[in-house]
Amino acid sequence: MGTPARSRTLLMTNAVEFLSVSRLFGTVRAVDGVDLSIKAGSFFAMLGPSGSGKTTCLRLISGFERPTGGTIRIFGQDVGRVPPNLRNVNTVFQDYALFPHMNVRDNVAYGLMVKGVDRRTRHAKAEEMLALVKLDSYGDRKPAQLSGGQRQRVALARALVNEPQVLLLDEPLGALDLKLREAMQDELKALQQRLGITFVFVTHDQSEALSMADTVAVFNNGKIAQIGSPADVYARPRTRFVADFVGSSNVLDPAMTRALGGPEVTASLRPEALRLVPAAGATLCGTVTGLRYLGPSVRVTVQMPFGVLGVMVPAGSPCPEPGSSVCIDLAPDALHVMEDE
Amino acid sequence: MTRPAILAPRGPGDRVSALFWRHPRLFTALLLAPPLIWLGVVYLGSLAALLLQSFYSIDEFSGLINREFTLATYAELFRPQNMDIIIRTLTMAAMVTLGAAVIGFPIAYYAARYARGHWKAMFYLGIMLPLWSSYLVKVYAWKLILAKEGILNWAVDSIGASFILSGILALPVVGGNSLSTSYIGTWMVFLYIWLPYMILPMQASLERVPTSMLEASSDLGATQFQTFRTVILPLALPGVIAGSIFTFSLTMGDYIVPQIIGNSARMIGQAVYQLQGTAGNIPLAAAFAVVPILIMLVYLTIARRKGAFDAL
């Protein structure tokens, strides 16, 4: 692993490809003609609200769902007729799905056992994996004796011991508290970089997706609304839905965009691209209607003559009182034109 | 690359699993086929045979079954002595149901509302064990209890209350020579045997009444009795109806209890048993057996409308 030649081939290969894949449940189009390619070795996030089709996409990769139409390829091979157990793809389940009747070591060694690896070898491998997730001395415990974070690590070790080509993670951090979640985010990212395995990560938490992934696909109504790097998706949302769902942008209708000096189109405007300025010489003024403390910054809601805008002010800098008049200024390139949906 | 993305099947197990994965409906069908064939052929087939038999008749001279479609056998059900049997059975089933609801309610209520921890487990076992334990042994126990020289008469004599018992037995219709040869005796045994079937659904529906709702009621100024009457009873009703399905149906179909404890008047179950056995009149026995089916169908339709199935 890690030779330049290999890295290059890896980067040129697609780990997963969807060619106009659909999955219908009755008349509901859970996945609706999705085209998608996930680069080998990348950290790919599927982001979207519940019911947007992201989890179904994950289950199509693992093989728990079969596409109603279209083709799925894993490392170039059509998997239309390949059942889950013959795909070298492993999943970390949302509820971890640890086997309650086995101890941690046997849970981790399960994939090797069913492939016929002898007991000593598979136990050694399992211990190695447990060490990797920092659970060295937990092999004899039952899943019920572990905390949520520990179970999550066991689930991770159990998947990784099979050396999968693609690791699927279904909201794996959803059940953890904030502190633990942040620590696990860093660990997962580090692990992915170290192992070089393709990670496909499903989440509804936009900050999680943006902070961890190389590429983010935003799902809406069974379709991909936008796919791109986190910076791209954040700064240049393609549609109103993406702007609304990712971050806390001001979504401007054509009249508002016009009022702010842009063309008459729908646009998005990041609250941190706006600044509060002294009234002297300013043209855009309004009244403060609300303040929300977000820790490192304060979000100020301003009622302008043409609509409401959110403005981000760094905490510690002077902050206006609700009811007071303020004026705003924006950078010329802050307005981002969006497509109509 | 360390490993391929797609693994080859390693044996017949993998191949068969893959086939099932590609045809999930085939798999469900294969799972369902054996039990459905069994229940379809053995059970539904038998029910069909029962219906078929009830439309046959018996030749009065030869005693052989005449396999021609006729309603004559059903017409026989309307003879006075047969109608008596049906009415007697329904009355008994209704009385047993009523008695079970009255006696069972305090137990269900106490177990659902007050029993905690160990006591709760004790109550649960205390109701479940009699439900599951041997039917015949329970009936036998009552033969011992109700015998003339048995424990009940002994106890009644010991406390000098025999005049009360004689008074009860002197009642018209329900009384008799002794408890073991009277309707009261039959009723008591039925009550005993089917009581757990009434308690469990009642308890289940009472458990679902949140304590906060009772507190809300008393908070709004209801007295304990008002709370009981206007909140608890209506909420327990689906459980009572669910329990009554069991007590009613089981009493209606039983022929052993009235055979062992009671007077010589027959119930539907006994009629069915004797007709198919000693009398050899299978068509009439079948027609009699259709009666409880029809009654239960009506009963279940009503119960369903009252939401009793949620309490099961």
Added chain:
Amino acid sequence: MLSDRASWGLKAAAIGGLLFLHLPILLIFLYAFTTDERTYQFPPPGLTTQWFAVAWNRADIWPPLYLSLKVAVISTAMALVLGTLCAAAMARASFFGRDQISLLIILPIALPGIITGMSLRSAFAIMEIPFSTWTIVLGHATFCIVIVYNNAVARFRRLSGSIIEASLDLGANGFQTFRHVLLPNLGSAMLAGGMLAFALSFDEVIVTTFTAGQQSTLPIWMLNELVRPRQRPVTNVVAIAVFVTTFVPILIAFYLTRGGSETAGGGK
């Protein structure tokens, strides 16, 4: 205010009701030791243990006992297979006719036993099938299926659905998943269902009287003794044996499913 403690009246009624459910059984035990073999005199005139030996040596008890055991074992085994298959199918995603199938499974215990019995009797008469051990088994297995089914389906529901997917995901095929994941988690529920089915079959009498012909199972033997008593305390000894043979599996079943809801309300 609503009191958190039950009134004395309620408490007495509840405990009285429980005693009513349990005390009669104790009499069976007492009368097995009485010296009086012609009546049910209370209190017993004297106590003896001779009836256990007498019962042991009565030749007419053993064949019915063997037949009952044989029927119960075969019926339970068949019900285990059929009931578990059914539960597995019903635990999968919904399919057409699901509700009708669950009604069909429940029907043999929802309708009174006399209907199951009389139906089978009618079918045997029409098809001219002679009575045998297998005619008894046919009836018993039919109502035992639902007992196993109830237990298994409740356990399927309690199992995290994704552990089966997890097993497939980790490379196990369907058979390996059944052996290593499903069976260990389902086993105790199946065992409990089997225990209850055994107990139910062992003391079943109503359906049996219609499907046995001249054969005698232990409950039928008891029934004959109840109608025409001979040595009464011997019947008590047999009753104790029947009670214990059914009681122990039931207790085991409860132990196996405690904490779950498998057996609750699972009326016979």
